[in-house]
Amino acid sequence: MVAVSDWTGHFAELEGRGYFILEDVLTASQCEKLIQDFDKRREMGEFQDAGIGSSAEVQEKIRRSELVWLDHKNPPSAAEPALSLVEDLRQALNRRFFLGLNDQECFYSVYRPGSYYRRHVDNFKGRNSRIVTFILYLNQRWERSRGGELRIYWTADKIPGRPAEKKADQRLNLQECFLDVEPLAGRMVVFYAPELEHEVLPCHADRYCITGWLRR
Numbered sequence: 001m002v003a004v005s006d007w008t009g010h011f012a013e014l015e016g017r018g019y020f021i022l023e024d025v026l027t028a029s030q031c032e033k034l035i036q037d038f039d040k041r042r043e044m045g046e047f048q049d050a051g052i053g054s055s056a057e058v059q060e061k062i063r064r065s066e067l068v069w070l071d072h073k074n075p076p077s078a079a080e081p082a083l084s085l086v087e088d089l090r091q092a093l094n095r096r097f098f099l100g101l102n103d104q105e106c107f108y109s110v111y112r113p114g115s116y117y118r119r120h121v122d123n124f125k126g127r128n129s130r131i132v133t134f135i136l137y138l139n140q141r142w143e144r145s146r147g148g149e150l151r152i153y154w155t156a157d158k159i160p161g162r163p164a165e166k167k168a169d170q171r172l173n174l175q176e177c178f179l180d181v182e183p184l185a186g187r188m189v190v191f192y193a194p195e196l197e198h199e200v201l202p203c204h205a206d207r208y209c210i211t212g213w214l215r216r
Contacts, residue, residue, distance in 0.1 A: 007092040010190075019152060019191035021181060030081050031138040031185045035208050037078040038108055038138075041068055047110065064115040065200075068108040072212075079108075082136050082210050089134065089190065090214050099131055099216070106134075106212025111148055115207070117200040119153070122193035122213060130193040130213040137183040138208040148203035149180040150189060152196060183207050 013020035026034075041047060047066040051059070070076070075083050083106065090101050111117075122133045135150065142148075155176055180201070181189055191198070193213055200207075 007089060008096065011093075011096050014190065014192070017154060018196045019189065022188040022190075023184075024186045025085055025188045026082060026136060026138070026186045028140060028185065030078075031140060033078040034082070034108075034138050034210070037076050038110060038208055041108065042066075042110070047108075050109070061118075062120075063117045064111075065117060066110045066112065066115075067211075070106050070108065070210075070212075072104050072106055079210065085136075085188075086134055086212065086214075089132075093132060093214065099214075101131060101214040101216060103215045104212055105215065106210060109209050109211045111200060111203040111207040113204050113206070114202065115200075116202045119151075119197055119199040121195070121197055128194055129215045131216060132214040133189075133191050133193045133196075134212055134214070135189045136210040137187045137189075138185055138210070139183055139206075140185040142182060142184050144182065146203065146205040146207070147201055148183050148205070148207040149201045150183065150198060151178050151180050151201055152189075152191065152198045153178045154196070183209060 010020040010022065046068050048068070050063055050065045050067045070079060070083075072083050072086075083104075086104060086106070090104060093099050094101055123130050139146075153176060181187070
């Protein structure tokens, strides 16, 4: 797993374009144990349809997925390595940026075939307590035909590259672009919750992840 000292090399990416991606932060065995815990909880009827907004109203035209909220202070044993990693991230962000992140909320998330989440930002209207979003993917041997990519949007001023390249892009009137991130086991995506628009593209197979936010 990633050590605390390893976070610093990625914070420049977070500042520059609003997100960063890490690979292999969980082992294959840890991912498999989590999926087994997901499936057990689904058999027990613990999963519920995911809602949107502060009311958590289910609106299937916007979001179709299932979740189980976790108590990060007393997590399932299978989730402990993942949430320990998130705690390391929280502390490192506070040391580097003085963000005052003092809490986290997180859940098991499953997208079944036909599920998706339309374009959105991770904050309730009029509230800005969710500062950083984290996603940990669990699916091993994922294939592109299964869909379910995370699509991250950014505007021309956030395009990675040298200043001259950015100016050339602006001369071409490039207003927006996106990156599709495949949900590969052990991959972690971190981004600023109030700023970065994103969506989950339609899934054609079960897609497992742990999702959550670092909050003030």
